[in-house]
Amino acid sequence: MRTQVAIIGGGPSGLLLSQLLHRKGIDTVVLERKTRDYVLGRIRAGILETGFVNLMREAGVADRMDKECFVHDGTVISHGDTQFTIDFKDLTDTSVVVYGQTEVTRDLYDAREAMDGTVIFNAENVQIHGADSDAPHVTYTTDGDEHRIDCDFVAGCDGFHGVSRQTIPLTVRREYEKLYPFGWLGILSETPPVHDELIYSCSSRGFALCSMRNENLSRYYIQCSLSDSPDDWSDDAFWQELKRRIPSEYADKLVTGPSIEKSIAPLRSFVTEPMRWGRLFLCGDAAHIVPPTGAKGLNTAASDIHYLYNGLIQHYLDGDDTGIDTYSEKALARIWKAERFSWWMTNLLHRFPDQSEFDLKMQAADIAFLRDNRAAQTVLAQNYVGLPY
Ligand code: FAD
Ligand code: DHB
Secondary structure, three states, rough: OOOOOEOOOHHHHHHHHHHHHHHHHOOOOEOOOOHHHHHHHHOOOOOOOHHHHHHHOOOOHHHHHHOOOOOEEEEEEEHHHHHHHHHHEEEHHEEEEOHHHHHHHHHHHHHHHHHOOOOOOEEEEEEEEEOOOOOEEEEEOOOOEEEEEEOOOOEOOOOOOOHHHHOOOOOOOOEEEEEEEEEEEEEEEOOOOOOOOOOEEEOOOEEEEEEEEEEEEEEEEEOOOOOOOHHHOOOOHHHHHHHHOHHHHHHOOOOOOEEEEEEEEEEEEEEEEEOOOEEEEHHHOOEEOOOOOOOOOOHHHHEEEHHHHHHHHHHHHHHHHHHHHHHHHHHHHHHHHHHHHHHHHHHHHHHOOOOOOHHHHHHHHHHHHHHHHHHHHHHHHHHHOOOOO
């Protein structure tokens, strides 16, 4: 088989790139290790920046999102008895939208199918060959049969555990990582959200977040120990702990119900440099991870796709390689700022096991400054709604 761009990974990054390129007449093949149902069963991000929304529109897949999403003009931050709103709209004239990653991915799969895009599921043993040559190719197996795709470029959109990053030799690749000493336990429940804005809550018992997917689907998270497993937490224990960590005005009106999904994600910051090696380009979680505080994971994947998509259309339509040659540099410049923001928000709102009394005073002072200072709120809001591409 021959294609112009072989895309490894059928998550949001790979599908969005495939859809955008297809609409410009550039041929792609997407190789996904799992099934479509498996990918759609993963409950992940929920908040989209305007840049992401615009890319979905450019990809022609925004109709359902535009109808069903919720626009959020601000978010609540609480610390003990203090709570205040960061008004994104007032501070930056921009908002974010609530629309789940599952729905984004479903819309992209539907669009790929409608355009007869090639997505190969259950692709095993994917290997990238000759990425540093002029003629790369990718091999994979399905049902024990080996296949080969010759291509001009390879987009590594295969997430943190994929093969693409590992293909770049260690002599070229430099990795930066920070692990946090806690995780997030998340549940999804068919109950109305406790508030019409998100609530990020820093309490003496640890962090909690109240989020949502729609008017009858809520997503809640609590900071948990890395040694916890979801089975250690009954629904009742989760709800009790959440109530202890959020302001009483919300705890009192929280509607609880059975969880329909429960999972734990460890928190990590990670960046690999460079994001390009020869004709291989890394995008999204394949190249970087942020802790979820601040909702940047999926949104940083989208900015990578923006830069790579524009670089590839410049190459194919104008014969100009400037965009692909500056891809790594441009993508990383924005990524590092999102890494900083997610790291800062994680430090601001979580309880750390080794926090001293002094550290707690510093955290409280940081939050009080944010509450009282419009400039500090503007910095948070600018980062939360998304830095420009
Ligand atoms: P992925 O979504 O990981 O997609 C990669 C795809 O590649 C997968 O479908 C995988 O099956 C496939 N693949 C992997 N290896 C191979 C291979 N060898 N060959 C072929 N295919 C392969 N972000 C937020 O903003 N908010 C959140 O609440 C949030 N929660 C998260 C919870 C969890 C448990 C995780 C893991 C991430 C979460 N994120 C969150 C981050 C966000 O979901 C990711 O940033 C986003 O999914 C990145 O998209 P991606 O397409 O780059 O990678
Ligand atoms: C969600 C996840 C986040 O990490 C976040 O900061 C906000 C919302 C969510 O899953 O809804």
